[in-house]
Amino acid sequence: MSKGARRSAWRRVLEPFQVFLIDAGLIGLGILMVELLVISFSGRRSPTGFLLPAEEILDLLHYGRAALGAALAALVWGRAEGGVAISPGAALIRGVDAAGPPWTRTLRGWFSFLLAEATFFTGWLVTEVQLMQFLTQFDKAQDMVRGLLNPSSAVLHQGLVLLVQTIFLAFMATAFAIPMAFVIAFMAARNLTRGTFWSRSLYTFTRTVMNLTRAVEPLVWALIFISWVGIGPFAGVLALWLHSIAALTKLYSEQIENIDTGPVDAITATGGSMLQVMRYGVVPQVIPPFLSFTIYRWDINVRMSTIIGFVGGGGIGYILKPRVDLGQWGEVGTLVLLIAGTVWAMDILSAKIREKIV
Amino acid sequence: MSETNIAIRVEHVTTIFPGPVRALDDLSLEVKRGEFLVVIGLSGSGKSTLLRCINRLQDPTEGRIWIFGEEMTGAKGNQLRKLRASIGMIFQQFNLVKRHSVMTNVLSGALSRTSLFRSLTMRFSPDEVRRAQACLDRVGLGDRGGSRADALSGGQQQRVAVARALMQDPKLFLADEPVASLDPALRHSVMRHLEVLNREEGLTVVCALHDVDLIQRYATRLIGLRDGRLVYEGEPQGFNAHTFKEIYGEEAEVASGLAWI
Known part of the structure; x- marks a missing residue:
């Protein structure tokens, strides 16, 4: 009995920190990915004249500022009450009402949706996906395949x-x-x-x-x-x-x-x-x-x-x-x-x- | 009554499972030497826990248990294994080693007196093999020693389990719903062996049962458990529909003399 009680007391103390860490992490990730997308579509070129490759963009990102912004945003969002505005961290740690509004009606839902989209496009850029080369340059591998x-x-x-x-x-x-x-x-x-x-x-x-x-x-x-x-x-x-x-x-x-x-x-x-x-x-x-x-x-x-x-x-x-x-x-x-x-x-x-x- | 006439003494035993669930709640009872004690009660009333506490498959949270004057609770290592060897136990699901032969299963009843080397290499002495054959003969399966255990029918498997327990040369027999997973027609084939051991060799038997007709045929005394507490104690002759409801609750019905809960 006492063991269970102690554990739940611990949980009460830990909970706000867990919520904050999850929220700040997700928001920070979102900020960084948006910045990466903005830089790569801004058409900035390296001194050699080529478009910036992914690793250079990753090097340019403002990690400190993103972390600070994410921390502040997480502090604010973590205080939100109610089913619609509740933050992802709070939803994960404290659990959400199963009968709550559908994700299209909650802040958390839209945030998660946009985060998932941004992740896909960021992945596309970071791994330097080149569809055209894949579809048009088969002849370069011909020798090898023939061998x-x-x-x-x-x-x-x-x-x-x-x-x-x-x-x-x-x-x-x-x-x-x-x-x-x-x-x-x-x-x-x-x-x-x-x-x-x-x-x-x-x-x-x-x-x-x-x-x-x-x-x-x-x-x-x-x-x-x-x-x-x-x-x-x-x-x-x-x-x-x-x-x-x-x-x-x-x-x-x-x-x-x-x-x-x-x-x-x-x-x-x-x-x-x-x-x-x-x-x-x-x-x-x-x-x-x-x-x-x-x-x-x-x-x-x-x-x-x-x-x-x-x-x-x-x-x-x-x-x-x-x-x-x-x-x-x-x-x-x-x-x-x-x-x-x-x-x-x-x-x-x-x-x-x-x-x-x- | 002198101490040697008491086979099992259970004093203020409480067993708490994580949950927390009180499987046994301050239970005290005595079982006399040579008794055929039947324990009844709903599933979850603590019957199994009581039996498992007696041979320490389950450690009670509080309280003490003595077997023939020797304390079971608190026994450790060799002492505990020696005490366990003096208690035979059979289970609802038989718990044979399915891939071993019937003979090996019976021989495993002799493990407590077999050296580590002999037991790990499964080379039992010819003496033990003879004894195992005798035990198999007693349960009427003398010709099945070479079969794989899972090739036998349920009733036969439970008789092998009885033979394995006999191999321990026990002073006490625990049976946890020994016939609950058998065809009704086969139940007596197992119970009869327990009866013979009890009546003819004076073995003390503690058996969890559900069937009213089996209780009236085999028990010399009856106790009823409910929520881990003793709620009934008496002769099987005094057991009737009224006491049945007292133990099993109002919803329970005695259907044509047979009650399966």
Whole structure:
């Protein structure tokens, strides 16, 4: 009871700040996007005579003034009462009456609508969308497409050899990841770590580390491991291994969280110890989905291992990158076809195996 | 009456779930050795919580519980596991390990006295396997040891669960609506085993039930729970439509001698 009361007291103190932050953020975003649109349509040119590119416009924006203006506007708007004038932040934090006026009749509705429109046009400008070039300049890519459609046999032998390496690279990364992910998943499952302060801390720790590991792309991990163990397939194995541990831990632990608690209760009731409860109450339930996830992960790893060679991580990507740089499109075509064939075959294979298991 | 004649003593037990919901509200009761005590009450009246508190699948918020003179509340680690092993429990949903064989399911009743290595590798001693076979024979499933647990019918699965509990060599049997998810025709096939254990081997049984005819056939004593409080206590013979309404509320009806709530 007291815990709930304390939480709601905290919420009362925090609420105005939350509302202010959301409002100021949204208004500030709106001001900056409008300024960007104004500058780009004003036809201002850089000293070289060209229209300003997006990054220069972004550099010109008045961020400080926008923040100040947004803060003031948010202060004023946050004080508004009633369904029509209520600010987006207040609506989000305090909730809005479901039977309130439709969005076309509220200030917040129009603001959100204009913000969404501005976001689209700003995105168009910032990513420098060039529809005309896309529609009229296909001939510039003709050479490349012709090369891809006429694969050369010069690189076929080397490509096949490295393809075998690619598949094994993915396999080893998956195989190394399974036992570690299996153990860590039990520490990252909410329903098994509720007991004591230490088990809850363990849960938070493993979840955080795994999420951070997963957030870093395998290509980046490959760069790290290349400087660690040198260029070659092993660096790629390590990169995919680490990423696979994090990904499998997440999939495994979610599966553990979804088990039927009945057998766990039953084994606990027989006087089983914690490890015995895991072995008899949890493991039998999670083995089939674990297998399915693992094969799925191997499938993903094969995909990733085809490009991990781009940075020096071994596999077929290692010979693909220089040929792209040199414009040897015929050989690139051969390698791309090999990769596509492998990924397609793995896709079918993994789907078939998983079908059999579940 | 001496302490050894009392199988379960529950003293001022209160269990509060987040919400907060008072599943048990200052409940006190005693169960004598050899009794077949039936607990009745609506869903949410606290029957399950009471059973789960007795073997500490659920920790009571307040109060104390003794099993044959040993305190259950406050027991930890090995002591708690030893006490739990002396209490067999069967559940409404059987709670077998579906992908394991019937035999392995029965053997898992012996986990508390099996070494960690043997249990993790599932290599039970020949002695335990013989005992498990004997337990299966007793529930009439001696020839089904090799089947996968989920290949059996509901009634058979519940009998496997009884065999698993027997494997613990328990002094006390808890049954949480053991026949509620079975065909009415199969209910006696499970209840009869509990009856034999109770009458012939003097095992104390605490069983949550709903059916009036089962109560009158099997119970030696009856308690009724409502909102986590004891609202009825008496002999099954004294149980009639009037007391039924007292426990289940005015809306409840006894339909042709059978009441399923």
